[in-house]
Amino acid sequence: MEQDNLIPIPFVFEQPCPIRDVLDRIGDQWSLLILQVLEHGTMRFSAINRAIGDISKQMLSKTLKRLEEDGFIWRTLYPEVPPRVEYELTDLGRSFLVPMKGLIAWADVHHRAICEARAKHAARAE
Template structure:
């Protein structure tokens, strides 16, 4: 075998399962809320923070960085004094809104049944 026969591996996935890899990111506590807020347009950090409410600034910063790394959002830095940073959805982020809305609709419609099932399970486990 010579050097020309070797095929380079273009990218090694950190997580071998694509479903788990994506769900690990968007399934965290805050990512869906950030994406939902950004659905309405470009926003600055403080506006996102106010819209979500109960997220710490540190956690919001971490969530925004992860969503940017994965290509869901775009961070734009304007070289002004003081610097202005804005966040908006990428095409990938916008494409995710469709299944995300279906998931949130399903969660709203089934939340009561899930809570009731949890109560029944807790009652059986406690008995």
């Protein structure tokens, strides 16, 4: 798309953009959920798996890897058989919980409003 000034754009993301970089990572299906689960303390792979309930092992593994890479969580492997692996939040991860909790609180408060908006929309669509 070539340059075109007919429609003024009040805002464009700088690219590469630090905000997008972060949002793209944690803004996926599972990261926020995992971080929230880990708030409650150190947990093993299968425990996280069951806490979330409907995540596939592959996605859990992949997402945990990314969170570890980005410094949100720590992974400890105990060389036993069968293997034991524990995940816990780092300081960075814990500090992230603060704004995340704001988001969760908002979700909790406004969930009803969202459901009503959906219902109204569905009714209008008939």
